[in-house]
Amino acid sequence: xxxxxxxxxxxxxxxxxxxxxxxxxxxxxxxxxxxxxxxxxxxxxxxxxxxxxxxxxxxxxxxxxxxxxxxxxxxxxxxxxxxxxxxxxxxxxxxxxxxxxxxxxxxxxxxxxxxxxxxxxxxxxxxxxxxxxxxxxxxxxxxxxxxxxxxxxxxxxxxxxxxxxxxxxxxxxxxxxxxxxxxxxxxxxxxxxxxxxxxxxxxxxxxxxxxxxxxxxxxxxxxxxxxxxxxxxxxxxxxxxxxxxxxxxxxxxxxxxxxxxxxxxxxxxxxxxxxxxxxxxxxxxxxxxxxxxxxxxxxxxxxxxxxxxxxxxxxxxxxxxxxxxxxxxxxxxxxxxxxxxxxxxxxxxxxxxxxxxxxxxxxxxxxxxxxxxxxxxxxxxxxxxxxxxxxxxxxxxxxxxxxxxxx
Ligand SMILES: Nc1ncnc2c1ncn2[C@@H]1O[C@H](COP(=O)(O)OP(=O)(O)O)[C@@H](O)[C@H]1O
Ligand SMILES: CC(=O)OP(=O)(O)O
Ligand SMILES: [Mg+2]
Numbered sequence: 213x214x215x216x217x218x219x220x221x222x223x224x225x226x227x228x229x230x231x232x233x234x235x236x237x238x239x240x241x242x243x244x245x246x247x248x249x250x251x252x253x254x255x256x257x258x259x260x261x262x263x264x265x266x267x268x269x270x271x272x273x274x275x276x277x278x279x280x281x282x283x284x285x286x287x288x289x290x291x292x293x294x295x296x297x298x299x300x301x302x303x304x305x306x307x308x309x310x311x312x313x314x315x316x317x318x319x320x321x322x323x324x325x326x327x328x329x330x331x332x333x334x335x336x337x338x339x340x341x342x343x344x345x346x347x348x349x350x351x352x353x354x355x356x357x358x359x360x361x362x363x364x365x366x367x368x369x370x371x372x373x374x375x376x377x378x379x380x381x382x383x384x385x386x387x388x389x390x391x392x393x394x395x396x397x398x399x400x401x402x403x404x405x406x407x408x409x410x411x412x413x414x415x416x417x418x419x420x421x422x423x424x425x426x427x428x429x430x431x432x433x434x435x436x437x438x439x440x441x442x443x444x445x446x447x448x449x450x451x452x453x454x455x456x457x458x459x460x461x462x463x464x465x466x467x468x469x470x471x472x473x474x475x476x477x478x479x480x481x482x483x484x485x486x487x488x489x490x491x492x493x494x495x496x497x498x499x500x501x502x503x504x505x506x507x508x509x510x511x512x513x514x515x516x517x518x519x520x521x522x523x524x525x526x527x528x529x530x531x532x533x534x535x536x537x538x539x540x541x542x543x544x545x546x547x548x549x550x551x552x553x554x555x556x557x558x559x560x561x562x563x564x565x566x567x568x569x570x571x572x573x574x575x576x577x578x579x580x581x582x583x584x585x586x587x588x589x590x591x592x593x594x595x596x597x598x599x600x601x602x603x604x605x606x607x608x609x610x611x612x613x614x615x616x617x618x619x
Pocket of ligand 1: 227230427428429430457499500501502547548549552553
């Protein structure tokens, strides 16, 4: 069976309300198709599918897509229209992004019932993500029960964090009994981007110290020393750290007791408040950085305040990780905001000359899909924009594992 397997890998990156996907030929054919389903669960769900293999035009439609199961079936239909359907014998495996792997999963893992049960057990510590990941896996398994399905965990890259960074300063027995520690997320992106940044500097990853700022809807920073993560901003769950689209990031935990005792809010209400109604959307009503910048240009003070709080937090993490690493070779901006929002990069680095960080305004304004430097030659620390590619990284890890297993 394995000898007849093809070389294609379908990657599914299921977010809380979206699915990003890519079909790649790992035998040298590159990307065959990619796309995105967003606003799942709303009336105006949107699917955008780009059939790269056939050189066809991107197809786009909007309409209600109820859940991740329906989203994946819609994706399968689009792929089938291009002759790239999930029934293809050329498909070697399906790779899934899984956000929380706890301490159990430190490597890409072929999914079986026991793996599914563990991902399900971890739902309380990734409430926005693991349920969507599970639905994606179950639907994909139903469509192709014969194919290996591989989970690639966001948490895996962060398992090298020393105990001094991974532990909270709480009672050790209680922490261990409940497996409370800092796991970190977006690890596939931090791994890919830190390596790509080293390459941009002409260094081997084992020689480069890099701060990666992954700024998407969820956002996290990591300190990577010689290719290994030594600290990251997310913790037990993807709620800690930076200000995000809808999540608060760092806060005095006593805010929660106060909301319970004085605000009379329930645990679930507070959970929803901090995960879905905080961050940029809580501060100004918008979580899309494009919209926030547009409002700032019109003089909107709430949008300006949200932006300032977002930048203040980001700066604190840059400073902290300079201290953690001691020597920093580069800072890399990535993900939707990091790759596209020049004003965010400019504001985050402004005033950090003492830390060796300079920005070239003209380079910062250039748009592009390739990794690029945005600092002048005399900047002691290089500042870079390095587009992430979680799907490619997941495909690479999936194919390596499936190839290994079939030998
Ligand atoms: N041109 C742009 N300028 C500013 N922000 C942008 C731009 N394009 C995308 N973004 C931001 O990127 C975010 C999505 O980033 P992405 O990495 O795709 O997030 P996720 O994977 O978490 O859904 C959007 O919410 C938006 O704020
Ligand atoms: C872990 C996490 O926050 O992921 P995302 O940015 O996709 O929401
Ligand atoms: Mg993302």
